Amino acid sequence: xxxxxxxxxxxxxxxxxxxxxxxxxxxxxxxxxxxxxxxxxxxxxxxxxxxxxxxxxxxxxxxxxxxxxxxxxxxxxxxxxxxxxxxxxxxxxxxxxxxxxxxxxxxxxxxxxxxxxxxxxxxxxxxxxxxxxxxxxxxxxxxxxxxxxxxxxxxxxxxxxxxxxxxxxxxxxxxxxxxxxxxxxxxxxxxxxxxxxxx
Numbered sequence: 001x002x003x004x005x006x007x008x009x010x011x012x013x014x015x016x017x018x019x020x021x022x023x024x025x026x027x028x029x030x031x032x033x034x035x036x037x038x039x040x041x042x043x044x045x046x047x048x049x050x051x052x053x054x055x056x057x058x059x060x061x062x063x064x065x066x067x068x069x070x071x072x073x074x075x076x077x078x079x080x081x082x083x084x085x086x087x088x089x090x091x092x093x094x095x096x097x098x099x100x101x102x103x104x105x106x107x108x109x110x111x112x113x114x115x116x117x118x119x120x121x122x123x124x125x126x127x128x129x130x131x132x133x134x135x136x137x138x139x140x141x142x143x144x145x146x147x148x149x150x151x152x153x154x155x156x157x158x159x160x161x162x163x164x165x166x167x168x169x170x171x172x173x174x175x176x177x178x179x180x181x182x183x184x185x186x187x188x189x190x191x192x193x194x195x196x197x198x199x
Contacts, residue, residue: 007137014185019120023178043107045157047114059145062132078189081188084183085190088181091178
């Protein structure tokens with residue numbers, strides 16, 4: 001049980017950071033600013049459910065996909081580190097239109113909340129990396145994903161209240177902190193990938 005917990009919690013925290021709910025709150029509120037609050041909650045619940053389906057597909061089909069594309073584990077580790085580094089740097093030094101760039105107006109459906117805000121390329125790459133590097137830990141990765149998804153959903157549902165409590169500056173500070181942690185994780189992942197490649 002101790003081994004299971006020690007594997008689940010770090011993975012859940014990493015996936016939670018990659019889903020970046022705090023950083024996505026301002027984007028989500030902007031996308032749905034003209035929609036009635038009760039409708040916003042229904043839309044968000046639908047989008048989070050679709051994001052979970054996509055994440056589970058990549059969790060369980062990631063390894064066969066790598067085999068089909070003839071990709072080695074080292075390539076996934078290094079490319080995942082590069083993606084994490086870019087995402088982390090964008091969180092620390094944000095772009096004009098936010099982490100994921102410009103988002104279209106109107107009521108969202110699948111895009112942009114489910115994809116790419118929650119089930120973004122960095123999360124999908126990390127799921128493939130987890131299942132490729134430690135295929136025997138699928139149960140751990142499943143529960144880690146569910147935990148990260150649950151807390152992400154909870155924070156996004158509480159977005160209007162969090163914005164009132166933390167204000168824009170508070171959310172920005174938390175996003176910068178998460179970005180710095182992601183950069184450190186990305187550097188470690190790159191080091192691990194190069195060790196596997198040249199070790």
